[in-house]
Amino acid sequence: MSKTETVVRAAHISLLALLAFCGQAQAGDAQPKVSDPHFKIAPGYLEQSDLPNSLVLLGPPPEADTAALARDEEMRKATIPLRDTGRWKLASADADLAFPQAADNFSCAMGVKIDSQQTPRLYAMMQKMLSDFGLSTYGVKNKYNRIRPFVVHNEATCRADQEAILRHDGSYPSGHTAAGWGWALVFAQINPERADALLKRGIEFGQSRVICNAHWQSDVDAGRIMGAATVARLQTDPTFLADLKAAEAEMKAAKAKRTSQMPDCAAEAAALSGQ
Template sequence: MLSKICQMALFTAVALSGQNISCAVAETAVGPKVTDPHFHLAPGYLQSSELPNGLVLLGPPPADGSAELARDEAAREAVIALRGKARWDLARKDADLQFPQPAKNFSCAMGADISEEKTPHLYRLMQRVLTDAGLSTYGIKNQYNRIRPFVVHNEGTCQPDEEAVLRQDGSYPSGHTAGGWAWALTLAEVNPKRADKLLQRGLSFGQSRVICNAHWQSDVDGGRIMGAATVAKLHSNAEFLADIQAARKELETASSPTADCAVEDEVLSEQKR
């Protein structure tokens, strides 16, 4: 019988990328034990042995009674007022890692419509980077299995249908944030003229996890480190570098975003008020 991980990897790879991938490949590529199905996407660029090691790069999550945990609690309390508002709704969209939603989320910052039809290289690049960045967090996730803030405080999140999964998935570090920051760094390399906008969007993508009540601030901070470490590793991968060049070429004829980017800018500014 196929393992549950292999079944999910096969299903999602076919559904999202149209590619067939053997069970043996799926099992080898997964590496660390993964409990969150979000990260069974297109095959990544890196082998499991090439992923950055969070146990080396990050320390343990904040201890009970520590100043670091007090900072986490303060960060959570600071965004409670955003619940139910437009920024909360954007955090819900950021929480959805099923493509094409992530492509839509970064289109305004990119200044181009990122889609499978119009920018297939760029779209595929995002899918594959997500897999590598997401998987990079699981060695340390499984080591500490940190409880998420919505569980500690007996509350909900911006994505109620995912809460059963999140209860079983370690909070530290944030895989969503690792993916979002890896996207921001990668897309900024594809389109340097939009680097500031893309990096800003990558930061807000991570903060969406705090707003969503799904992660602590220190989870997000650790996720950014893992996302950056993943991109550093990817720069030794010839296939990744070739896809960066293909995406740059593709961007030359890309159309403008279809979303109302002025509205997105206004929503993101809500957190700063």
């Protein structure tokens, strides 16, 4: 699948998610089993009962001997030449959802460094939204507990330090992708002048999970659905909307000053272009 096809598919998936979002809660109000500590960094905006229901929005992962699983394998094989390249290194950085790295991952696309000094409201929003995006995926994650590609093929990922957790955390859907795509959608609201760059970075953030050998392509596709559905739900939350307005003002001020040192945007651009 070409990059253009991937972009079009991602946009289509997100549109379907926004249209299909029904606001139903995950089955029951009990907190799901959450293996990834990244999704516990800060309390989210939404109560468990207010999260979009992955059990309603998503079907099961691809089964054996299906065209969908064959596509997953083809997409995995297509990324093998990228291992140990600049794109592999970027995928490793994208895998780190801890802060400040998670904010740095989107600073180049934003055109402004996202940090706790220059953009404190946005920085805190990212952490709160991360919990919402991650938790939205665990209904289906826990139901199917899909095995990750690096385990199936007895290979490594781009982050050896995370593999122990990933082995026991369901692959479908991708929580990292839900976060990356959800962040990108919100960032595009905050900084519409950079919307295309931000949405493209959000798409590549998800593709990093396939390149990292941590997720199948169908995991990433489903993660985008949950990220978009969660953003749709956040648009009705008063606290989120107040923070969104404050972040917009904060971003305008930051663009006028541009006092913080940016990450290495040239290296990121080169990695994303395949150079």
